[in-house]
Amino acid sequence: MKKIAVAPLLSSSWFGYRNVKIVRGDLLHPIVSGNKLFKLAPLIERIESQNIHSILSVGGRYSNHLHALAFVAKEYGLPSVGIVQGYPDQELTPTLKDCQRWGMVLHWVNKVEFQKRYEPEFWLKWQEKYPNSEVVLEGGWSESSIKGSQQWWSGIPSDTDLVVTAVGSGTTLAGLALAAPKHVKVVGIPVFQDPDNYSALKQKMIQAGVSQDQYELWSGFAGKKFGKPSLEQAEFSKTFYKDNRIKLDTVYNSKVFHAVQTKLDQDKSLLSQQIAVLHTGGLQGNRK
Ligand SMILES: *Cc1c(COP(=O)(O)O)cnc(C)c1O
Numbered sequence: 001m002k003k004i005a006v007a008p009l010l011s012s013s014w015f016g017y018r019n020v021k022i023v024r025g026d027l028l029h030p031i032v033s034g035n036k037l038f039k040l041a042p043l044i045e046r047i048e049s050q051n052i053h054s055i056l057s058v059g060g061r062y063s064n065h066l067h068a069l070a071f072v073a074k075e076y077g078l079p080s081v082g083i084v085q086g087y088p089d090q091e092l093t094p095t096l097k098d099c100q101r102w103g104m105v106l107h108w109v110n111k112v113e114f115q116k117r118y119e120p121e122f123w124l125k126w127q128e129k130y131p132n133s134e135v136v137l138e139g140g141w142s143e144s145s146i147k148g149s150q151q152w153w154s155g156i157p158s159d160t161d162l163v164v165t166a167v168g169s170g171t172t173l174a175g176l177a178l179a180a181p182k183h184v185k186v187v188g189i190p191v192f193q194d195p196d197n198y199s200a201l202k203q204k205m206i207q208a209g210v211s212q213d214q215y216e217l218w219s220g221f222a223g224k225k226f227g228k229p230s231l232e233q234a235e236f237s238k239t240f241y242k243d244n245r246i247k248l249d250t251v252y253n254s255k256v257f258h259a260v261q262t263k264l265d266q267d268k269s270l271l272s273q274q275i276a277v278l279h280t281g282g283l284q285g286n287r288k
Helices: 036-049 066-076 096-100 121-129 141-156 173-176 201-208 231-244 253-266 268-272
Strands: 011-015 017-024 054-059 080-085 105-111 131-136 162-167 185-190 274-277
Touching: 011 096, 011 131, 017 141, 036 141, 036 201, 054 066, 054 121, 066 096, 066 105, 080 096, 096 105, 121 131, 121 173, 141 173, 141 268, 162 173, 162 253, 173 185, 173 268, 185 253, 231 253, 253 268, 253 274
Parallel strands: 017 274, 054 080, 054 131, 080 105, 162 185, 162 274
Antiparallel strands: 011 017
């Protein structure tokens, strides 16, 4: 039975830019962050149709992913476990307080251990402790999540020439690119820095079956580091709210919308294109 009601994906205009539409993933669900809802959709289907006994996953202290997953698990009455980067004596973030309130059991790992989360060995001891648990990778990088992310196209206006999204794990970008109509250009904006020119990300895209001519990266908009916007990005976000009455999260969308505005100011040819920018949600992570 469906227990998570997803609102239709709407779009609205950006004040001052008649050619830019904001695709409102932030409005898909009051609690589950937009982009995570699409990624978790295939898992939710499996929960509904198969025997999933419990869920095991990993994330940071402000993780939209763990937050979404804990809520989904609660709605379906499933036990869930979250492995978090941090220390047990640190005060819980509002994100983790929600997770705990929804029944998620939290365990802590340090930074070095956390960096191993994409290796199968990371999971061995946790799977031993929680046998029969479904492991959900952070960022949801998986074939099913990439497929789920194709649902963004349900809300992207049909006259769009160029669509822009934040890039964390790249799942959303891969889903968008794989389902894009031929004439639409797909652009990803990495919110983390990579001295290696995003070669790992590009490699992942190839693995997902996305060829290099199916998307473009606009780099240079990662701010101070993952989770830390530049002063300019933070200021931009305030002005954007005043103009549009739409809140942006600090980790992803402040950087993305600021990047789009910067590009529009630099390259006037963009003003004649129909641009859709995905608002991927994430506002729960703004709470301190
Ligand atoms: C996870 C997340 C992203 C990043 O999406 P990927 O598919 O991992 O690249 C973007 N925005 C928000 C709000 C997120 O929570």
